[in-house]
Amino acid sequence: MAHIEALAKVVDSAAFNAKAIPQLAEKEGLSLFDAYSIQEASIRRRIARGEKHIGYKMGFTSRAKAIQMGVDDLIYGKLTDGMVVEDGGFMNVKHYVHPRVEPELALLLKRPLSGRVGMVEAYAAVEAVAPAIEIIDSRYENFKFSLIDVVADNSSSSGFVLGNWRLKPEDPSNLGMILSFDGKPVQIGSTAAVLGNPVRSLVTAARMLAERGESLEAGQIVLTGGATAAEALKPGVSVAAELEGLGRVGFTVEAA
Template identity: 55%
Template sequence: MNWLADFAETLDQAAVGARAVPQLTHARPDLTVEDAYAIQKLSIDRRLDRGERLVGIKMGLTSRAKMRQVGVDQMAWGRLTDAMMLDEGGSLSLANFIHPRIEPEIAFLMGAPLAGRVTMVEALAAVAAVAPAMEVIDSRYEDFKFALPDVIADNSSSSGFVIGGWNDPSQDLSNLGVILEVDGAVTEVGSSAAILGHPLRSLVAAAAMVSQGGGRIEEGDIVLAGGITAAPALHGGQAIRTTIENLGSVALRVQA
């Protein structure tokens, strides 16, 4: 359907030009979740046509804090490309974003494919390593406001990510303390339990949701399990650090 491709182009160009656009559901109130995932794929396909490559997926809206912050009550997923990867300890330019925010995450590195209905034990068996991470989210919509189909179509607001050192995944990940610091001051405090009670539940959900779209999580993919705390806005000159108990830290600096 041409209107799906038109919406995909609108969102892709909004991301490329770092400019906000109206919610899709304002023009099409009957937009469904299925339509939204089709738009997301078409939009990402445009990036792949420009030379980017897929490196994994992100889960979104997996914590009550994030659901409350953005006013959405269901999980969503999006796609990660190599162009979205930021260097650990490196810098981020605000010129590439509209109204970026950042949130602490746990990242899984897949050692085997994963698809369909799986148990937490099966999900863990497919994980090669786990790391502290942060995701830069940046809705392409005006005022960072959207309905569920809007955010899904917009690649679940995913715009960038940074990953710390990889760790043994066999440790207990269910209730790890998490601290997000901005310029050395603690801004957010949380627990990995905020991710559906256990980060592996997010991986289980990811396998099922990606399969519903006809795909699977591949060996070598990175999976971001979901935001652990509310996501503060980014401003020029900030130094951002997330520390996760037993996993270490990951840092990023915002260019002045």
């Protein structure tokens, strides 16, 4: 346990200070179970500093990305209120190591969800949806990492921007998405890229969390996964994501 806490301090300090660190997995001989334990311990450090756990993000929701990383399941990270970037606000790349963004569908839960649930039950637990942009940031040197490294590093979760909450559509499985930099599209995709339907991401979140004795709670946010490839950020760029029928969300990167 002391070893897990020590490694949690390493990854938490890397995120807090925006400093790259060497990969952990190979040197430390970590398992995936260890990686999630490090993630949990690092989030406890954030909470001890006054942040509040408000939800989860799902990763490797793209089949191509999962194959690339050699995994057959999704991964998750935890969201805190300290990661929120205001819609229409600003962020500074100096607070990140390798910041990238991807457009997503965010879900707001109105009741708890745990264990093995079906698609209908999972979507019935959703109160509202919103367009979102996740800011992902691997804290590893040279942007090189393994699956276990990623999970230990809170699955690269570092920030997110939420648009206005709206009534959930009857079918969220194929909503068009456009990610733009300075008004010019840089990525175009669909929620269909998220496991064919982003509700499957929610179903998986409920199952995976239950396996570690946790559950999704009412009022929590779930970022269902990137619908396009991620785009690297640079100072001065204005970022926006538009989600079909649900509006847009955006922010500006502060100039250097």
